[in-house]
Amino acid sequence: MTDATQPELDAARTEQRDAHHDGGGVTAAIVRYGLLGLLAAMIMFFTLMEPAFLSVRNLVIVLQSVSIVAILALGVTCTLVVGGFDLSIGAVAATSLMASSYVMVVFGGGTVEAVAACIALGLLVGLANGLLIVKLRVPDLLATLGMMFLLLGLQLVPTAGRSIARGMTLPDGSTADGSFTNAFLALGRYRLFDIVPISVVVMIALAILISVFLGLTRYGRVMYAIGSNAQAARLAGAAVEKYRIAAYMISGVCAAIGGILLAARVGRGDVSSGNSLLLDAVAAALIGFAVLGSGRPNAVGTAIGALFVGLLLNGLTMMNAPYYTQDFIKGAVLVVALMFTFGLSARTR
Known part of the structure; x- marks a missing residue:
């Protein structure tokens, strides 16, 4: 057997490298556009099965249903950016709903007092979470889980x-004789141009604000650096502890805003409202990792993730799918999204 000549070896290596690059290019395209392709395919499927799926009325319903989830998910995104995780957002939203109701119905307060009380609640809970995690070194999942149970009780x-x-x-033994103000109820029921709900406007505004903050400001870049390598960021002079606490406070405020809008929509302090917000918000934030192959938490991806979940659940509902299958399907979609983000993206490196 004769040894291969050097030109033959070089040609073989070149062919192998080109094949690797071609495969990597396909994989990179799947990672980058896979979720958007899946979203488009899902919309086409549901539209074929139920033509009313793409009607303006139904799309507005979807946007309104996902707006509060997206707002909470944007808060989760901020904690993910700094390498944390907030499980208390659903409880903060539910507690804000009850707090705003209590201020107006029991104390007879107005819109400003109710909103201010909820925002203060969100800030305090976020501060408490941050101090538990940063100062007392309690793992973020345990600290926010404990806060969740505390608030729910x-x-x-x-x-x-x-x-x-x-x-x-x-x-x-006394009777609550207060009521929700019209201005407060308008936050959940008024529609711009009789089409777009206020909650959708708030969602879009917060998504843009947080996206600009995280992507275009020095503070946002420092937060990403902390999430990537906290020790390196600390050695570079970043105030790691302050940034992490601030991230949880932002999350608390977002959850409080979601609770305010939910209270304004339902018009009462319903103890059962907000029970499913946590899981949907977390799913939206994690699906956001896969949008355009970013592979990291980002506000635009989170908003698209919330829309993805909302369209999926709405389509299943219009097809009369059993309610008990929705969580399973939602979980399966989340697994696929994470596979796009972490599984396939590893092959492109």
């Missing part, structure tokens, strides 16, 4: 576990 104490509505009897 706390919101039930003032009313003995009952929903808040005008005329209800309080634990001390």
